[in-house]
Each structure stands twice: as structure tokens, then as C-alpha cells.
Amino acid sequence: MPELPEVELVARELRPSVLRRHVLRVLESREDVFLTGASTRLNDVEGCRFESLRRRGKLLIFELSDDLVLTVHLRMTGRLETTEPDHPRQPHTHLILELSDGRQLRFADTRRFGRMQLLRRDDLSNDPFLLRLGPEPSELDVESLSQRLRPRIGSLKGALLDQSLVAGLGNIYVDEILHRAGLHPLLSAGRLRPHERALLASTMSSVIEEAIAAGGSTISDYRQVNGSAGRYQLEHRVFGREGKKCHGCEGEIRKLVVTGRGTHLCPNCQPRRRGRMSGERRRQR
DNA sequence: TCTAACCTGATC
């Protein structure tokens, strides 16, 4: 479900209600959702204190006392919330931690793709997901973006969805970024012109920034921790707007499938000037 | 690099 902006907002909203609290007990957990490392057991979390909460890409990282780390990936439908203990639990609640102030930290996830992991701090640096993760969009300058795009064979959309190229973008924001930059999702990632790469780099960070400022995008599941919906979906120019008029040119927003993902674009504003992908697979140089 | 698979629920 959530991409970088939504995960960032979850982190910001959760901090005041979890930091400096201790975990008293694990009240409930599903072992296929809450995993442990080689040297951790679930109950190790009991008695620990939440020291910090940060985000890397779409991953939430809670640092605990006793050298423990709790990572949470919400994937498509995961949600985290803190509630009073008597608050009715959402369906598909897979983990409940009782906190020292009497409240509870709960993780619910309809589709059960989401994962929580309890690790030793030392093992976090060997976590395969974190090891592969590319830079944050805010730290990706034109130089570095160019270097990363140049060797790529496939589509621009596929490249931007690849978390090792840049961390945190997902289907919504890639479509929105490409529309703003006037780039067709099927352009060959390795063959952008210099001015297009520059535009892509700046568009990327401004779209992400604006989405955070607007409280993220609420399409169906995502809510801010306080329960209110985001507002960035109102700013979407292409995502979820197939058949509607493009704000830029009065043309019609179309939907196609790129690397298996529904992809929204305006064919006028995002021209596909270089022929079909199949003709672009020729080796570079 | 791409597809299918992992799950459940909403919508067609």
C-alpha cells in the first residue's frame, strides 16, 4: 500500500506515542508475519524501550534498548497504530504490543504481505533488503541518477520501481513523477537525454516532498495514524484517472501495463519518441 | 529483466 511519503508520515506520527515507552508484553503475534533473526526470540522484545524510529525507503526501523531493532514493512495493506487497550481491534490484526503507558501498538494487514522482524542491531547491517536499497530520492543528485540509469536495459518505469536504483518509490509516485517530467514510462531507462535526467531528478524530489506535505495519498487502505485520509490523491494527475482529461493538455489519460503494473499516462504530454521497447534492447554504446 | 506467486477483499 504505502510508498515513501506514507511511510514517512507513519514514522512521524508514531514517534510521539512510542518513543521512550517500554514494551511490557507481546499480547498477540502471528509467526508468519512477525519474524525473528537467528539470535532473537519474540519475547526478547519484552522489557525493551523504544529509543528511536526512522525510515529507510519504505522500511520502518524501530531501535530498541538491549541492542534490538524492530523493522516493519507495510507492503500493500499493512497498518500500524497505537490505541487504548479497549479499542476494538481491526480485522487482520497480527501483532499487539502492550506499552508501558497502558496503550497498545498494533499491526494489522489484510493481505498479510507485510513483515515485522526483530533483529540484533548488528544483524541489521546484513539485512538483505537494506543492503540492496538505493539512495533516498532526496539524496539522489543528477550525477548519481545518471550513473544509475545509464546501464539499464529495460523501461524507465521498471527502473524507478526498482528499490536498488532509488529507495521508496512505488506505483503511484512513479506514474505521477513521469507525467510531471513529461516522460513516457516505456522509454528506455538507459537512453534518457541529459536534460531529461535533470528534470527527472528534480521532479522526483518535489513530488515526494509535496506528497508528504499533503499527508500522503489515500486510495483505499492508507490512513494517517490518527485515522484521517491523506490529500495528495487530489493532486494526482494520472494515477487512478484513466479516461479523464489531462490537466496539462485536455487529452485523455490512458492506462497500460508496464512490468506487470497498471500504468497511467497522458500520451500527449508523455510522448514515446523512440519506438517500441523491443527495438531498444540493443546493447548500448 | 520479467513473471508469477504470496494473500484478501472490492469491483466488475
Add this chain to the structure above:
DNA sequence: GATCAGGTTAGA
């Protein structure tokens, strides 16, 4: 009943 969904990844 079939298809689709904001993500990731094993396997081709």
C-alpha cells in the same frame, strides 16, 4: 466468476 490492487522476490 474473473480481475485488479499502493510491494517484494524467487525463479526463469
